[in-house]
Amino acid sequence: MKIAIASGKGGTGKTTLSTNLASFLAEKQDVVLVDLDVEEPNAALFVKGDEVEQKEMFKKVPKWDSDACTLCGKCQEVCNFNAVLKLGDEVMVLQELCHACYACSELCPSSALPMVPVRMGKLQYSKKDNLSMVESRLDIGQEQAVPLISQTIDYVDSKFDKDTIKLFDSPPGTSCPVIEATKDADYIVLVTEPTPFGLHDLTIAVKTMRLMGKRFGVVVNRDGIGNSGLIDYCEKEGIDVLARIPNDRRIAELYSHGELLYPHISEFREQLEVLATKLSEVKKDVQ
Amino acid sequence: MKIAFTTTGKDWASLIDPRFGRTEFIVLYDESNEELTYIDNREDGEVEHGAGPKTAQKLFDLNPDVLITGNGPGGNALRVLEKLNIKIYIGAGEKTVKKAYEAYKAGQLSES
Amino acid sequence: MKEIVVISGKGGTGKTSLTATYSFLGGKDVVTADCDVDASDMHLLLQPDFGNPQDYYSGFVAEIDKDACIACGKCIDVCRFNAISSDYEVSPINCEGCGYCQHVCPAKAINLEEQNIGDLYVSNTKLNSKLIHAALGVGADNSGKLVTKVKNEARDVANRLGIETLIVDGSPGIGCPVIASLSGASYVVLVTEPSVSGFHDLKRVYQLVKDFELDAGCIINKYDLNLEITAQIEDFLSEENITHIASFPYDERFSKAMTQGKTIVEYDKWDLNELVKQSWNKIQELI
Numbered sequence: 001m002k003i004a005i006a007s008g009k010g011g012t013g014k015t016t017l018s019t020n021l022a023s024f025l026a027e028k029q030d031v032v033l034v035d036l037d038v039e040e041p042n043a044a045l046f047v048k049g050d051e052v053e054q055k056e057m058f059k060k061v062p063k064w065d066s067d068a069c070t071l072c073g074k075c076q077e078v079c080n081f082n083a084v085l086k087l088g089d090e091v092m093v094l095q096e097l098c099h100a101c102y103a104c105s106e107l108c109p110s111s112a113l114p115m116v117p118v119r120m121g122k123l124q125y126s127k128k129d130n131l132s133m134v135e136s137r138l139d140i141g142q143e144q145a146v147p148l149i150s151q152t153i154d155y156v157d158s159k160f161d162k163d164t165i166k167l168f169d170s171p172p173g174t175s176c177p178v179i180e181a182t183k184d185a186d187y188i189v190l191v192t193e194p195t196p197f198g199l200h201d202l203t204i205a206v207k208t209m210r211l212m213g214k215r216f217g218v219v220v221n222r223d224g225i226g227n228s229g230l231i232d233y234c235e236k237e238g239i240d241v242l243a244r245i246p247n248d249r250r251i252a253e254l255y256s257h258g259e260l261l262y263p264h265i266s267e268f269r270e271q272l273e274v275l276a277t278k279l280s281e282v283k284k285d286v287q
Numbered sequence: 288m289k290i291a292f293t294t295t296g297k298d299w300a301s302l303i304d305p306r307f308g309r310t311e312f313i314v315l316y317d318e319s320n321e322e323l324t325y326i327d328n329r330e331d332g333e334v335e336h337g338a339g340p341k342t343a344q345k346l347f348d349l350n351p352d353v354l355i356t357g358n359g360p361g362g363n364a365l366r367v368l369e370k371l372n373i374k375i376y377i378g379a380g381e382k383t384v385k386k387a388y389e390a391y392k393a394g395q396l397s398e399s
Numbered sequence: 400m401k402e403i404v405v406i407s408g409k410g411g412t413g414k415t416s417l418t419a420t421y422s423f424l425g426g427k428d429v430v431t432a433d434c435d436v437d438a439s440d441m442h443l444l445l446q447p448d449f450g451n452p453q454d455y456y457s458g459f460v461a462e463i464d465k466d467a468c469i470a471c472g473k474c475i476d477v478c479r480f481n482a483i484s485s486d487y488e489v490s491p492i493n494c495e496g497c498g499y500c501q502h503v504c505p506a507k508a509i510n511l512e513e514q515n516i517g518d519l520y521v522s523n524t525k526l527n528s529k530l531i532h533a534a535l536g537v538g539a540d541n542s543g544k545l546v547t548k549v550k551n552e553a554r555d556v557a558n559r560l561g562i563e564t565l566i567v568d569g570s571p572g573i574g575c576p577v578i579a580s581l582s583g584a585s586y587v588v589l590v591t592e593p594s595v596s597g598f599h600d601l602k603r604v605y606q607l608v609k610d611f612e613l614d615a616g617c618i619i620n621k622y623d624l625n626l627e628i629t630a631q632i633e634d635f636l637s638e639e640n641i642t643h644i645a646s647f648p649y650d651e652r653f654s655k656a657m658t659q660g661k662t663i664v665e666y667d668k669w670d671l672n673e674l675v676k677q678s679w680n681k682i683q684e685l686i
Contacts, residue, residue, distance in 0.1 A: 008438050009410065009411075009438050009440070010409070010410015010411055010438070010571045011409065011410035011411010012410075012411065015596065039572035039573045039574050039603075040408055040409060040571075040572060040573065040596075040599075040600045040603060040604075042595075042599060045595045045596055045599060046595075078502050080459065080496060080497050082334060082336060082337025082338075082340055082341045083336075083337060085340055085341075085367060087344060087347050087367065087370055088347065088370075092340075092366065092367060094337065094340055094366065094367075096363060097336050097337045097340070097363065100479065101479055101480075101495060101497030101499050102477075102479055102499070103497055103498065103499035103502060106477070106499075107499075107502060138573070138574070140603060140606045140610075141607070141610065142574070143574050143575040143578060144574065144575065145572075145574050172410050172437075172438070172571060172572075173438055173571075174437055174438070174535075175437050175535065177574075179492055193654075195654055195657055196440075196443045196657060196658060197415070197440045197443060197657060201438040201440065204438065211492070212492065222654075225651060225654045225655070225658075226654060226655075226657075226658040227658050247651070249624075249649070252621070252624050252649065253624050253625060255594055255596075256592070256593055256595070256597075256624045256628060257625060257628075258594075258595035258596075305554070305583075306551065309547070309551065336544070358582075361582060381558070
């Protein structure tokens, strides 16, 4: 079963929740936590294990073969992203603009643009007891998160069986990277805070989930700091509130040290139990 | 020498467009025959990705010796412009084309 | 014109709340651009009138004309994004707009349609200053294009009104939208928090700032949550020659102000009020 943990707004507590939930569930069963916030992956700061594998991750881009090329210009004609330009007697490929659609490569009449691998980031797989951690990290200067997110999910699918619970810590926001991270999930937990920013961004996330036809529920973090707008909205929209984590300065302090919360804060542990129960009901529905 | 300017209009009185990739027009001044011509870049400036390289490619066909602009072309555009062996001057934003040209001649613009 | 871009790497550090407060303090002498287009929240604090809406078009999605289609399947074969179903329906979420299908369709049944994915506004705020902001539709391709468009619109407005300072609320992360936020900046303000995640993300996003050779200053928000990490951040700032603009203590009134739709300095007279005003004065000196 795949559960994605997402939010509209950044900083609402996705990683806090996913790392704590993963460790908590791993007390009784195999769990894999996948950090798909590849631009700023943080989960490994809280959950440390022994390294199992590290690999460089590559995306494919076209590379110009000047010997084979006849300068017909077809490549530039078919590229919708301005990533391939014919400049006089040379063809230039702008890697960062390439979306790897393969059109130029496959439509080139002289096969002068083979697709070659280019490094975009790094994946790390580590393990501690029942908890496996897979994290991917985008190289700085790389502009596109989506290909790395997609390949990381493929890696997880190939290494772990269907019965292992998979938690996907998603990037913040609602655009392409989040869609990529959540589109395969059986259920999505949206984490937010009960403030106007939190509510506003949640409504966008909810629209996105509905557009994708996904089942989802909301976890309210820092309950108590804002107003009742968020809870009212969830009630009105018929959205399941799965858990409410109280606002507590101790939580912020422990978090700042990179520590897990539920071993120290009983209210937090209680909410994790509530959430875990609800998720196992979802699991039955899904299967 | 042929000098290209990124501009918001078609002639000497137009203002320099500080952007490169999404500049509205490119004005070309040929010092040898004192001819001023222009191209409309607005359609290419609207593309989602790769505006810089597309505009740079236009310069490739015009083949100027010097480019005068405001903020300077971004990374992807520069890769294309490198092929041209062109001198790029920045800091002309908010001047008219005429004033930018005078500033260039007086050595007041910074080379990028 | 001076362009101050406020970024954070990590979400939830207080970037938008601070940027809105600076916009408030700047009053009619500044133009503000909300470039956090994925989760655009400044309007909740500056109460703009959503004036001058413009449709924003970006990205293409393939459309198959069922009448012309001969169901040969070539489009499905070449699509790398699984965007065409076996009954020739295009998924707008998966379609990248590469146009490869259009090039291979023997019946010329495929067209690429530009998508209206959001709106751009040039608003008057509650102070009668200008805010340029956008609302991106769900799942949209968050390229730097909309960020760039918001900034360019903001620069144009500032130029027309003879205003010399532009404040930009930047995007989180390190990818394309952040890079677009940073392009053309005169000064970067980094807002961080003293947690292992916050510090980690600060270092990553600072690498980008360094690559662009931009002057930067840093604000440590919620500094008293973890004095140890605050000290580590201060060391980092001094090693990298980043100006330490200010440190603000953790205070729940920060969120309370936001909940009431107020910037920090509008909410009560309190010491944080003074500290934030001083930091704005300092930023103005630094640029």
